[in-house]
Amino acid sequence: MRTAVITPAAGRHRHLTLQHLGLAAGSYAPDVYVVVAMDDPDLGAALAGREPTATVVNCPVQNGNLPLARARNLGAARALERGAELLVFLDVDCVPGERLLQRYRQVALHAEHRRSLLCGTVSYLPPPGPHGYRLAELPALAEPHPGRPAPATEELRRSEDYALFWSLSFAVTADTWQAVGGFCEEYEGYGGEDTDFGQRARAAGVPLTWVGGAPAFHQYHPVSDPPVAHLRDILRNAETFHRRWGWWPMTDWLHAFADRGLAHQERATGRWALGPGSGCRPSPGERSGPERTRG
Incomplete structure (x- = not known):
């Protein structure tokens, strides 16, 4: 083989x-x-x-x-x-x-x-x-x-x-x-x-x-838990996943972000969005910068 x-x-x-x-x-x-x-x-x-x-x-x-x-x-x-x-x-x-x-x-x-x-x-x-x-x-x-x-x-x-x-x-x-x-x-x-x-x-x-x-x-490399540097990636990808499969992935991270004011789940729609502690909201189409950490 x-x-x-x-x-x-x-x-x-x-x-x-x-x-x-x-x-x-x-x-x-x-x-x-x-x-x-x-x-x-x-x-x-x-x-x-x-x-x-x-x-x-x-x-x-x-x-x-x-x-x-x-x-x-x-x-x-x-x-x-x-x-x-x-x-x-x-x-x-x-x-x-x-x-x-x-x-x-x-x-x-x-x-x-x-x-x-x-x-x-x-x-x-x-x-x-x-x-x-x-x-x-x-x-x-x-x-x-x-x-x-x-x-x-x-x-x-x-x-x-x-x-x-x-x-x-x-x-x-x-x-x-x-x-x-x-x-x-x-x-x-x-x-x-x-x-x-x-x-x-x-x-x-x-x-x-x-x-x-x-x-x-x-192999070891520094990480953050939750991975705050990937906040916008995770919110965007979680929404893609929810649209495709009908349930939310990465919920431990999503709730950890919510506890820090970085994200929140909208009551009316159930969607996850940036929270007041995340800084300025991105304009349409904005993406986070290159990231070299993984795993």
Whole structure:
């Protein structure tokens, strides 16, 4: 099964370098490695001269918002052009465990799971020491995220809770990707596009399977909780999601924004809008500036 790894990136070159090293050290090397550069002309230089050889796909940024959905679709299209039969998506911050690709491939080869949406575990790493992370030490540094299933090494766990799907680390066969239809490109900036993809998979009758033994390790970077820097992205994308699926995603963040006066839910319409504490309201068509954080 010809396997591709697809990673969208904008900055985070050090994180991408460690991901590259993780792929090189794995028990199964990708046949295709596609990195989608979102307005990042220097990204190719960060990948040059390393194995596995990376194919860089350029994805222009419009309106100042990172087009993560479109970037993943472009990466998948290039991988399929290169003959990929299994698409493995990794966030730029994620370092693959030694057996991640081997395990995804092993599960996808079983007839029972060829049509599944396969999700491995992701552990969030503490800040690195002065010399950075060492690949061999990553498994001991953090536990899998407590908000997601964490099956044992050889365990496969089916789930009906598609809202738990995330795009940090997942895999689908080429046929399953076509059945789901890729990511909805109405989403721009931070939040919502991966939850939408989970719902598209549910609507297409694609089972969600959590895969033990396919770990990824999320490298540390500063974040805010709630992600105030992404307020306008989240409000805009939440409304897109609500229009498409009839319920509100990211409600913990929305209510946290409301508690800070940054957003409020209108009684008459149920819509979420900027609150009095958010500063000036945007004019029609205004978008937030480029943002380099993700995850």
